[in-house]
Amino acid sequence: MKYKEYFSETTLNMGSSMIRELVASTKNIPDLISFAGGFPSPKTFPKQELSQIYAEVVAEEGTDVLQYGQSEGDSLLKKEFFRWEGYEDLNDDDALITVGATNGIYYFSRSLLNPGDAIFCEAPSFLGSIVAFEAVGADIRCVSLDDEGLKLDELKSGIEQLKKEGKQAKFIYTIPDFQNPAGTTMSLERRKALLQLCAAEGIVILEDNPYSKLRFSGEHLPSLYRLSKEAGLDIVMEIISFSKILGPGMRLAYAKGHKELIAKMVSWQQKVNVSPDCVTERVVTRYMQKGLLNPHIDNICEYYSPYLQSMLEALERYMPKSVTWTSPEGGIFIWLWLPEKINADEMFHKASQAKVSYIPGSKFYPKGQEKFNCLRLNFSFSSLEQIDRGIKSLAEIIRSYGV
Amino acid sequence: MKYKEYFSETTLNMGSSMIRELVASTKNIPDLISFAGGFPSPKTFPKQELSQIYAEVVAEEGTDVLQYGQSEGDSLLKKEFFRWEGYEDLNDDDALITVGATNGIYYFSRSLLNPGDAIFCEAPSFLGSIVAFEAVGADIRCVSLDDEGLKLDELKSGIEQLKKEGKQAKFIYTIPDFQNPAGTTMSLERRKALLQLCAAEGIVILEDNPYSKLRFSGEHLPSLYRLSKEAGLDIVMEIISFSKILGPGMRLAYAKGHKELIAKMVSWQQKVNVSPDCVTERVVTRYMQKGLLNPHIDNICEYYSPYLQSMLEALERYMPKSVTWTSPEGGIFIWLWLPEKINADEMFHKASQAKVSYIPGSKFYPKGQEKFNCLRLNFSFSSLEQIDRGIKSLAEIIRSYGV
Numbered sequence A, B: 001m002k003y004k005e006y007f008s009e010t011t012l013n014m015g016s017s018m019i020r021e022l023v024a025s026t027k028n029i030p031d032l033i034s035f036a037g038g039f040p041s042p043k044t045f046p047k048q049e050l051s052q053i054y055a056e057v058v059a060e061e062g063t064d065v066l067q068y069g070q071s072e073g074d075s076l077l078k079k080e081f082f083r084w085e086g087y088e089d090l091n092d093d094d095a096l097i098t099v100g101a102t103n104g105i106y107y108f109s110r111s112l113l114n115p116g117d118a119i120f121c122e123a124p125s126f127l128g129s130i131v132a133f134e135a136v137g138a139d140i141r142c143v144s145l146d147d148e149g150l151k152l153d154e155l156k157s158g159i160e161q162l163k164k165e166g167k168q169a170k171f172i173y174t175i176p177d178f179q180n181p182a183g184t185t186m187s188l189e190r191r192k193a194l195l196q197l198c199a200a201e202g203i204v205i206l207e208d209n210p211y212s213k214l215r216f217s218g219e220h221l222p223s224l225y226r227l228s229k230e231a232g233l234d235i236v237m238e239i240i241s242f243s244k245i246l247g248p249g250m251r252l253a254y255a256k257g258h259k260e261l262i263a264k265m266v267s268w269q270q271k272v273n274v275s276p277d278c279v280t281e282r283v284v285t286r287y288m289q290k291g292l293l294n295p296h297i298d299n300i301c302e303y304y305s306p307y308l309q310s311m312l313e314a315l316e317r318y319m320p321k322s323v324t325w326t327s328p329e330g331g332i333f334i335w336l337w338l339p340e341k342i343n344a345d346e347m348f349h350k351a352s353q354a355k356v357s358y359i360p361g362s363k364f365y366p367k368g369q370e371k372f373n374c375l376r377l378n379f380s381f382s383s384l385e386q387i388d389r390g391i392k393s394l395a396e397i398i399r400s401y402g403v
Helices: A009-013 A019-025 A047-065 A075-085 A101-112 A127-135 A152-164 A188-201 A224-230 A259-272 A278-289 A293-318 A344-353 A384-399 B009-013 B019-025 B047-065 B075-085 B101-112 B127-135 B152-164 B188-201 B224-230 B259-272 B278-289 B293-318 B344-353 B384-399
Strands: A095-098 A118-123 A139-146 A171-174 A204-209 A236-241 A253-256 A333-337 A374-378 B095-098 B118-123 B139-146 B171-174 B204-209 B236-241 B253-256 B333-337 B374-378
Touching: A009 A127, A009 B101, A009 B259, A047 A278, A047 B047, A075 A095, A075 A253, A075 A278, A095 A101, A095 A259, A101 A127, A101 A171, A101 A204, A101 A236, A101 A253, A101 A259, A101 B009, A101 B259, A118 A127, A118 A152, A127 A139, A127 B259, A139 A152, A152 A188, A171 A188, A188 A204, A188 A224, A204 A224, A224 A236, A253 A259, A259 B009, A259 B101, A259 B127, A278 B278, A293 A333, A293 A384, A344 A374, A344 A384, B009 B127, B047 B278, B075 B095, B075 B253, B075 B278, B095 B101, B095 B259, B101 B127, B101 B171, B101 B204, B101 B236, B101 B253, B101 B259, B118 B127, B118 B152, B127 B139, B139 B152, B152 B188, B171 B188, B188 B204, B188 B224, B204 B224, B224 B236, B253 B259, B293 B333, B293 B384, B344 B374, B344 B384
Parallel strands: A118 A139, A118 A171, A171 A204, A204 A236, B118 B139, B118 B171, B171 B204, B204 B236
Antiparallel strands: A095 A253, A236 A253, A333 A374, B095 B253, B236 B253, B333 B374
16 A cells, blocks of 8 residues: 555645754764753753652542543642742633643644644744644744844734735744743843734734743743733733653643633644643642742752853853854753854754764744754753863864854 | 634534533532443552552653653553564554554544545444544545444445545544444454455555453454454554553553554654653553553453443343343443434433433434434443443333333
8 A cells, every 4th residue: 555645735745843853863973962952951850759749649649640631631730830820810721731832832723723824933943833833834924033032023024014915924933931942032021012012913922931930040021921911911822831840751731821712722632632641740730739849940940050151151262253142041042143154054964073963043944934054052961061072162163164 | 802713714613522511511410320431440540550660660760751752652662562462573663652542543634634535434433533533624434333343335335435426535444342332343254354345445444442452251353453464464553542451541552553654643743742751651661561461451351341241231121122232242332222213312311310321322423424313331430239220210211202
């Protein structure tokens, strides 16, 4: 049987995230210094506490957690989430628990997008989301970033352009805090202006929030969701992932937003996963009930902070003047702009030979809209010594282009 | 913002499984005897063993299982699955681990179906799958069942009919063992004939297998997947769920089939869930490595067998002659045919008042193709005493129609 002839069009057109392929291509290089992945450090995993809680939950609540659970997610866990964030007024139907943030983003896109529908997306942005939008046939319009987040004048031009085409964007996808891959954080002023603009233009905001709790310095900013609620706008769907603050293997995130949209996402969850893993849900509930989450996040921040510092210092020390980079106050990524003539996709192979890896910046743009003189560095996985040595090697490779 | 105007067409057209709504509608009836759900008995959950294994896995392998995992699923777990089933020749890329069987069915459908594509489906069949097929816009053609499984002559006519319409079915969806909702098991002869027919006509088979291990008497039959492999046909995708043999809250299943199709399903998993829960995967791996699974399944069968027996006896004792039912040798469901003039949807409310519930048969047919003089009974959840009392009440209600 020729399976190829059986595949659906969306399946045949589906892009792959390429990051896994890139990471795989360097897998067998001994002593490789990898700035490529987006993996949290396993040293931050609270293994002993979780081990004990898993045992407790299954022994004491096994009758409940090993049985079928709610598609909308465990009410007890949602209650803990609301308490944690200080949303005492939210109810069960204001949120949905998902199998990681990508899962929530998928349900959100599936609930809103017909093939050909226009959306706005920061560029660069998280590849996993871009390919998911592409997979449902979205017409992706890019908005680039400056130090304060996505450029509003570009967004306005984009909206005007769509109007000329007789179209309207359904939503804008943004990662306001320690953006992946850029590392930038949207300023408070920009957040407020974005909300007003989107409210006026009838554009829903999808706020992807995996990193905001990973702030090592500076002041925590309110999420777009919180600002939207305070302004009585109700136009934001915020998705908070537990991958970077607990453990990505547990596949847990939660989405808050308008009840009608949450209800549709729950319908998709029924069809796609039935429910999240009920054991995991109750384990995180207990972890939070025991008051372990916030101290754990403090520990992670304390742990990561020197890695960020040391990568920023190494960049300062070794990079030629023609290279620039973002200076995040948290998260796990730094973004580099190279001189125009350097193609980071090509340079990737040279870097691999020198036993350093990164993700070429082009991978964070929708198809056909790539930029090539840029790259993403992760600082949460390598050792301090590797960071210094790796950045030094990378600088040498860049200098070899005569810049 | 009027969210309704933003929803995608598939979302607006999406059916709901109704079973949850039906079950919810009887939730507050005290002392209700429920034959409605498809829940395994919590008494069969191996809480103590699992509690200990969760603790071990997270403490000893936390670095690994709390980190991001493979989208195609844990290789170690797949190895255990292959050993368990005696497929020593299968490799990692012959299978995919999913977040429950529904998740696998979703990836399978998404990989193959364009809106309007024709598929065959047993009627009645598992509602969760039917709504998932409807959600991707499938043109569902029904094939009814007799005591040996789906009727091949009906399938042949269906194929001829499609040819007249210039169409070809992409796949047929079947639950050969202890079918949900009918309880029937496809005979060996029928399995072989179905395979030959589908191979000749170029139709893929989706074999949903949640119950085959729950056999209380009679002889175990080889799966369509196994027969297909033995015949060198390679046209079957088999999905085995762990919901009924371990615990549905753990959301775990695995799909075996042609490598090309598995690869596409993995691409969908990347976009939809990234990966299954890695803790759960490794817990089931250890559970199997310790040799606990087969003895546990034996215990479940021993536990359920008297419940089936007692429901069959009660039906024999109380039901009027005009009612017929299937006599499964395992699984968790029995199917009843009522006299033509009784509508089981209407009777549902009378039954609720008499504190008995079931699922009306119409819920197991695609929209517009329903039959109403039938219903599904579950025997895995109520006590033996409740089974006798509930069937007696139900028989009285049926007799009240003067049949």
